[in-house]
Amino acid sequence: MKSNGLFDFSIDRENRTIRITREFDASLELVWQAWTMPQLLDQWCAPNPYRTETKTLDFQEGGFWHYAIVSPEGNKHWSRYDYKKIEPQKSITELRAFSDENGRVNPDFPRTECTLIFSETDGKTRVKITEKYKSPEMFEKMATTSHKKGFSSHLKNLDDLLLTLKNR
Template identity: 30%
Template sequence: MADNISNKSNWDLVVTRVFNVSIEQVWRAWTEGEHVKSWWGPTSFTSPVAKMDFRVNGTSLVCMRTPDGHDMFNTWTYQKIQPMELIEFLLDWSDKDGNRIDPAAMGMPPDMPRDVRHVITFKAESGNTTEMTVTEYGYPSNQLFEMSRAGLEQCLDKMAASFSKA
């Protein structure tokens, strides 16, 4: 597994990973609820909910549970889907029913952005490996950029570990 992280202008986060599994397996990690639940959330968090509505204009509801049992919900509203190539969605904060809520009400920093654009690209490599790049757009500060980077890296570490269990 390789890791490449860069910070573009405007605090856009770009993380590239190479997984030693097929593109289909990496695609399912993003599109099927049971797979999402195996990796969503930072290290030591669990994901008890991943209700997927994976289609353009569909909205999935995912939950990460803190080690002390606090649930934090996000919605992923899909803008573009190109099978085995690209997923684009807006990530927002929500309650357990998918209703938008202020992230600060959940203990997040007051400048935590809403509707964070995410673009995930997939590229089949030789030898049954897949390169995946996650881009998150528009963090307003270095603090939020670094918090998101750390969380994303931990999620992708869990994703890699889930492939070895499959």
């Protein structure tokens, strides 16, 4: 699927915040499903050539997504997103953290609060993502061209998945 070109990645150093806006040529319902169902998340939510492997996804307020980003060599890097607030097909607020294989959050890194806002206009869905970093060190690691390229890559994977889903 060819994206319409809307991909905005802005960095607010003063507030340790990254804002990402991306539009998809698909319905809100389809984009929401791709963002909230493990069998779909695992098909797109990692920059190439990595892949995502969900261990647990309990998509409800108080629930969490525990998953690994898997390298081509099979190395797993674990994360856990705890869902604070969910407004179906409107928004998700989550606390992101590195974890171990059992889902225990790594206490060495403060959690990042992430809010995703979903909206649809004329059959296209816009997702606005705000990442707020408590850790200055983690913010500096993420406020990079490398993070922007990785994010762009996995959102391109979502474009491709959405095209496949639309054609079913």
